[in-house]
Amino acid sequence: MARITFIQPDGTENTVEAEPGMTVMEAAVKNSVRGIAAECGGACACATCHVYVEEKWREATGQPEQMEEDMLDFAFDIRPESRLSCQIKVTEALDGLTVRIPEKQF
Amino acid sequence: MSEDVIKTDAVIIGAGPVGLFAVFELGLVDVKAHVIDILDRPGGQCAELYPEKPIYDVPALAVVTGQELTDRLMEQIKPFGAEFHFSQRVESLERTGDGFRLTTDADTVFECKVVVIAAGGGSFTPKRPPLPGIEQYEGTSVFYSVRKMDAFKDKDVLIVGGGDSALDWTLNLQPVAKSLTLVHRRQEFRAAPASVQKMLELVDSGNIAFKLGQVTELHGDDGQLTGVTVKSPDGSTFEQPTEVMLPFFGLTMKLGPVANWGLNLEENLVPVDTEKFETSEKGIFAIGDINSYPGKLKLILSGFHEAALMAQQAHHYVHPDKKLVFQYTTSSSSLQKKLGVK
Numbered sequence: 001m002a003r004i005t006f007i008q009p010d011g012t013e014n015t016v017e018a019e020p021g022m023t024v025m026e027a028a029v030k031n032s033v034r035g036i037a038a039e040c041g042g043a044c045a046c047a048t049c050h051v052y053v054e055e056k057w058r059e060a061t062g063q064p065e066q067m068e069e070d071m072l073d074f075a076f077d078i079r080p081e082s083r084l085s086c087q088i089k090v091t092e093a094l095d096g097l098t099v100r101i102p103e104k105q106f
Numbered sequence: 107m108s109e110d111v112i113k114t115d116a117v118i119i120g121a122g123p124v125g126l127f128a129v130f131e132l133g134l135v136d137v138k139a140h141v142i143d144i145l146d147r148p149g150g151q152c153a154e155l156y157p158e159k160p161i162y163d164v165p166a167l168a169v170v171t172g173q174e175l176t177d178r179l180m181e182q183i184k185p186f187g188a189e190f191h192f193s194q195r196v197e198s199l200e201r202t203g204d205g206f207r208l209t210t211d212a213d214t215v216f217e218c219k220v221v222v223i224a225a226g227g228g229s230f231t232p233k234r235p236p237l238p239g240i241e242q243y244e245g246t247s248v249f250y251s252v253r254k255m256d257a258f259k260d261k262d263v264l265i266v267g268g269g270d271s272a273l274d275w276t277l278n279l280q281p282v283a284k285s286l287t288l289v290h291r292r293q294e295f296r297a298a299p300a301s302v303q304k305m306l307e308l309v310d311s312g313n314i315a316f317k318l319g320q321v322t323e324l325h326g327d328d329g330q331l332t333g334v335t336v337k338s339p340d341g342s343t344f345e346q347p348t349e350v351m352l353p354f355f356g357l358t359m360k361l362g363p364v365a366n367w368g369l370n371l372e373e374n375l376v377p378v379d380t381e382k383f384e385t386s387e388k389g390i391f392a393i394g395d396i397n398s399y400p401g402k403l404k405l406i407l408s409g410f411h412e413a414a415l416m417a418q419q420a421h422h423y424v425h426p427d428k429k430l431v432f433q434y435t436t437s438s439s440s441l442q443k444k445l446g447v448k
Contacts, residue, residue, distance in 0.1 A: 046356070073290070074356035
């Protein structure tokens with residue numbers, strides 16, 4: 001189990017439990033976390049599950065692969081810490097991961 | 107408006123897998139259909155969102171991609187000769203004496219006995235960048251598509267994005283516009299390499315400008331854009347004067363005009379019964395992801411089932427004097443004749 005915290009733009013936090021193997025997006029959707037639209041259901045095809053990974057977690061979550069980097073072109077307010085949460089696989093090592101949800105997905 | 111009204115038995119709104127299979131089920135019971143879709147090709151979400159992604163839960167196909175599923179369905183429904191109307195969105199749906207009249211945004215008019223809404227998550231519409239006040243410029247200075255290139259003649263045009271739409275319109279509008287600037291967040295582009303090459307040549311020859319960054323603010327008055335603020339990757343900002351902005355950030359699904367057709371809606375879904383999959387309006391059916399009923403699962407296979415049951419009732423409306431006898435395609439010679447089996 002890994003605990004993942006989502007911080008809304010207004011500062012409210014949701015901490016959810018995620019099974020290793022699922023994606024951070026799935027953990028959000030399963031727990032009805034606001035602001036993760038995930039329109040394509042995790043196919044890396046819509047860029048509506050955009051999150052900002054907290055600085056200290058960026059190494060553990062890794063860098064986007066090219067497909068994800070391309071899809072980030074369709075998201076807004078991209079920052080160096082931008083990721084699509086459907087492309088971050090939960091592992092035990094991500095226990096405590098904190099991500100911020102952007103103001104709007106579109 | 108065009109005076110040529112297309113008369114048919116059924117109009118299917120949405121050419122996703124469920125809309126396509128509805129052609130098949132309606133065809134078996136002698137209901138002829140026309141299919142309308144906002145995309146320029148069949149497949150719906152399967153074509154737009156995951157053409158290359160595997161689907162594992164279509165019965166009898168251990169794995170199939172969105173595109174393969176679409177291609178197979180197109181093959182399967184071929185015998186019924188349904189006509190397709192792509193790149194159009196149904197704007198209005200009205201009841202006439204004994205059926206319905208539909209009008210699309212391309213002014214195509216249909217008259218039919220039954221309507222099948224298979225619109226999935228809604229119609230694909232361009233994403234609107236979340237920039238404060240963008241609404242006031244839409245349609246006057248901010249455009250999400252190009253209907254007539256002439257509208258951009260002798261204008262200072264700003265295109266934002268790095269995909270095929272952004273690059274294609276950069277290349278197409280460059281000869282028309284007074285000036286053209288492309289803004290994209292990075293040096294790499296997801297667009298076709300050939301388009302990127304052509305764009306870079308236009309930059310080299312001084313015919314267009316390319317600037318790295320993301321638009322963060324719009325400036326102007328009364329719907330007339332005068333410029334935008336662009337944030338560079340290094341965090342610095344600059345002002346880019348422009349009269350027109352075309353942002354291309356892909357598509358999102360919106361329920362769209364379906365909401366205005368007088369149907370009962372629950373959380374942007376259309377409630378139906380589970381015997382006929384008919385909406386609150388007799389003769390209007392809703393199948394696939396757009397409907398809701400107790401226990402609903404948004405699965406392609408559920409949509410197929412819904413299409414089959416819908417077709418039974420649709421037959422009653424289209425052929426009220428004919429009795430429908432349930433038959434199997436495996437053994438019925440009349441069904442096989444419709445399918446063109448020799």
